[in-house]
Amino acid sequence: MLPCAPMCGTGRLVSLIATATRVALTVGAVVSVVVSVGACAGGSGAGGEPDAGSFGRVCTPGQPFNLDGSRSGVLAVLSVHVNASGLVETDTTAELLLLLDSQQTGRDVALTAKVCDIKIPEVPISGQDQPIRFQLGAGLLDSVAKVTGTGKLDGDQTCATFKSDPITVVIGARLDPPDQGKLPEANAAGEFNQCLPAGSPCSAAITNQCVCDQENDGKPGATLLASNVPAISIKEVYVDLRTRFSLTGQVFSSDQIEGEIEATLEQGILSCSKSSGAPRSSSEVGAVKNLNPDIKQNDEPSTFRAVRVSDSLNCAGLIAMKETLFPR
Numbered sequence: 001m002l003p004c005a006p007m008c009g010t011g012r013l014v015s016l017i018a019t020a021t022r023v024a025l026t027v028g029a030v031v032s033v034v035v036s037v038g039a040c041a042g043g044s045g046a047g048g049e050p051d052a053g054s055f056g057r058v059c060t061p062g063q064p065f066n067l068d069g070s071r072s073g074v075l076a077v078l079s080v081h082v083n084a085s086g087l088v089e090t091d092t093t094a095e096l097l098l099l100l101d102s103q104q105t106g107r108d109v110a111l112t113a114k115v116c117d118i119k120i121p122e123v124p125i126s127g128q129d130q131p132i133r134f135q136l137g138a139g140l141l142d143s144v145a146k147v148t149g150t151g152k153l154d155g156d157q158t159c160a161t162f163k164s165d166p167i168t169v170v171i172g173a174r175l176d177p178p179d180q181g182k183l184p185e186a187n188a189a190g191e192f193n194q195c196l197p198a199g200s201p202c203s204a205a206i207t208n209q210c211v212c213d214q215e216n217d218g219k220p221g222a223t224l225l226a227s228n229v230p231a232i233s234i235k236e237v238y239v240d241l242r243t244r245f246s247l248t249g250q251v252f253s254s255d256q257i258e259g260e261i262e263a264t265l266e267q268g269i270l271s272c273s274k275s276s277g278a279p280r281s282s283s284e285v286g287a288v289k290n291l292n293p294d295i296k297q298n299d300e301p302s303t304f305r306a307v308r309v310s311d312s313l314n315c316a317g318l319i320a321m322k323e324t325l326f327p328r
Contacts, residue, residue: 057258061159065254068104072306073097073318074113075326076261079300091298095119099318100306107153109162115141116315117322130228137223137236139215143201144171158253164246172221172240173268176208183242184211185268186289190282192220192270211240211270220270235275237288241267247304255308260301267295 076096083089097117103110118141120134151164168179174195175181186192195205195212202212214222221240242265249259269289272280307325309318318325 057252059159059250059252059258061157063158063253064156065158065160065251066104067102067109067251067254067257069311070102070254070308071311071313072100072102072257073309073313073321073325074100074304074306075322076302076304078261078263078302079298080302081296081298083294083296091300097318097322099309099313099315104153107156109151109153111149111151113147113149114315115144116318117141128228133227135225135227137215137217137219137225139217140222143203143215145203153251158251160251161248162251162257162259163248166244166246168242168244170240170242172202172214172238172270173211173242174202174205174208175242178242179244181209183266183268184209184240184270186270186282186285188282188286190271190280190285192268194220214240219273221268233274233276234272236273238270238272239267240270241265249304257306258304260303263297263302265295 074097076098078094078096079091080093081089081091095118096115097119099114099116101112118136120136147167147169149164149167151162154161154163166179170178170183173184175183184192193210195202195210196207197204199218200206200212201216202214203216205212211220213220217223219236219238221238224237224239226234226236243263245261245263247259247261249257251257269285271285272288274280274284305326309321309325313321
């Protein structure tokens with residue numbers, strides 16, 4: 001097995017890092033879904049004209065709705081384009097599943113969301129039976145705090161437009177303010193600024209502009225697990241990320257909302273580990289850093305659907321009901 005260095009094959013390493021970064025986008029985009037609970041096109045106080053939602057259904061205007069005190073299950077499909085130094089360019093999608101609580105006061109809506117599941121795209125490799133797979137490290141989703149956001153409705157009848165204010169989420173690091181400054185990453189020596197107390201989880205860190213342990217697994221930032229990576233002995237990649245997003249959408253009823261998400265992403269490479277357990281070198285971390293790909297939303301819409309559920313439904317229940325709540 002070869003270490004995570006350029007000699008492992010540049011094209012294959014780019015595929016690996018592109019996949020890892022898609023994972024990072026998935027986590028960050030979770031929060032963009034959070035602020036999307038009330039969304040759709042062309043609304044007014046009277047509701048406007050019938051309009052097709054992001055999933056192809058038609059919104060019927062003119063009916064009252066109320067989002068206050070509701071809990072929704074939300075399925076989001078994210079469309080992104082990945083470019084790793086021009087060596088790998090691909091369009092792909094990921095799915096997010098979360099619970100969203102809404103508090104409506106007039107035309108203002110306060111939102112709180114909990115991530116329940118993430119479907120990470122697989123990467124097929126020519127000549128290999130199994131695709132490359134990446135999984136979030138144990139406890140990562142549980143460690144990501146609930147996210148709050150705000151938005152405004154432009155009407156009080158169905159088909160009203162919802163617009164969210166931009167929201168920023170940082171994972172695996174602490175920044176103050178979160179939407180400003182450079183995201184921490186490893187330098188040429190493979191070093192980065194750690195939060196204090198040293199090695200503390202992000203929830204307990206007391207300093208800013210630094211890297212923390214997101215899932216309290218003793219490793220920096222957020223941990224991504226790798227499998228079926230050909231000719232490369234990378235076992236885990238450690239990253240931090242920052243996503244900033246907003247959305248516009250349409251309220252179909254008190255029980256259903258559909259819309260689209262706009263998101264941006266920055267990601268920093270912190271370190272990696274090898275399957276052999278041998279120490280990684282700064283040059284190996286540098287190889288991963290140098291191939292850190294650029295990720296942007298592509299021309300395909302990134303869409304979400306929110307469906308009202310019981311106030312007592314938890315993540316396990318939502319996962320079990322996914323196919324019933326969100327038929328294809």
